[in-house]
Amino acid sequence: MDFDSYYSNDYAYSPVILKNASVWKNLLWRNHSNSCHLIQSTIPDKIDNSSFQLLFTILYLIVWLAAIFGNLCVIYVVSLKQVTLSSVRSVFICSLAVSDILMCLTSLPITAVSLFTRDWVFPRLFCKLSGVFQGGSVFISSFTLTAIAVDRYFFICYPVVEVISFSNAVAIVIFIWILGYCFAMPVGVFSEAEDYSPLCGLFCEETWPDADSGGVSRIRKVYGLFVLLIQFGLPMIISCVCYYLIGQVITEQIEKRKQQEVILPKNQQKFNNRKARSNKMMAAMVGGLVLAWLPMNLINLYRDFSSSEKGSEWFLLIFAACHVVAMTSAVWNPIIYSWFNPLFRDTVKTAFKKKYAQYRRRPTETPVDANRSNPSPHLQPNVLLTVSL
Known part of the structure; x- marks a missing residue:
């Protein structure tokens, strides 16, 4: 790459920015001459502007904390068996959570x-x-979202028919992870x-x-188009088709119940609310995928097809904005695919609440009080909580 063409009087660079840039010169283990x-x-x-760097530092930190939490x-709910571990949906949801965490630990920082x-x-x-882990986690997230859409369609x-069994779901997840890193x-x-x-560094x-x-x-152009199609295009198309068909089935079921039963105005409103809630959920699932990853795919495509020797001084700033938006997918995924489930929530x-109550009782509770507040396990009802993700 020829950097001589960049030494030009076309750029009148601010001394303030150059002073700010010098802060990074000997960062970490670097020791430039x-x-x-x-x-x-x-x-x-x-x-390079310190104001922009401060802004994106705050945005990245918020996204990172929200996504990790x-x-x-x-993973906490699934691993402690608060939900049914044999559920096919829990396999895909857990795989999505792990891939999103991996993306936050690699691509984001x-x-x-x-x-x-x-x-x-x-x-x-x-x-x-870093290129393999960053790209692999992105592929895995997109493929897992597609698998969730297909599973919900069959479900x-x-x-009545178990199209995807638990063992099949595990095999699909393993295949998705291998395929993601291969791509x-x-x-x-x-x-x-x-x-x-x-140049330094x-x-x-x-x-x-x-x-x-x-x-x-x-x-690189061919590979960029391949990534656009496989990581974004096909998952979006498959998800749209699956959720459209799901919406059609839900509408048909509601219409059949209306014809078979005498619908009171109160029940009519319940049916309408159920349909509206389902439509909003499916729109959020498709919209989250499109809004998060479309800008990033477009900026990558622009980079692949443009000459680096005529780069714009706005490119990295626009790239950072697109990257922040893409990383928010790790925030929306647990909200849309888990938190919207009332039982999961x-x-x-x-x-x-249980952990907080235990924490509050610990400093003041005496051994006698502890025995009183926790009766014999033989008197405790055996309750199994099952959440269908």
């Missing part, structure tokens, strides 16, 4: 730090591994931590074999 040039002074971008709640520093601050090997449209493997294979002297770049001097690669509330 004074003779190298900061990339911020060579290839300017609006993301929400998905850990899902690594991309955020790289955007702010503008170079690669991590070990060289991580350049290859509602064919309630992300090309990024790891062609990623290298490069040194572009006289290393740069984790995708070095495709047929790339020209501007960084444009025909293979009540289970989480009950579990936390």
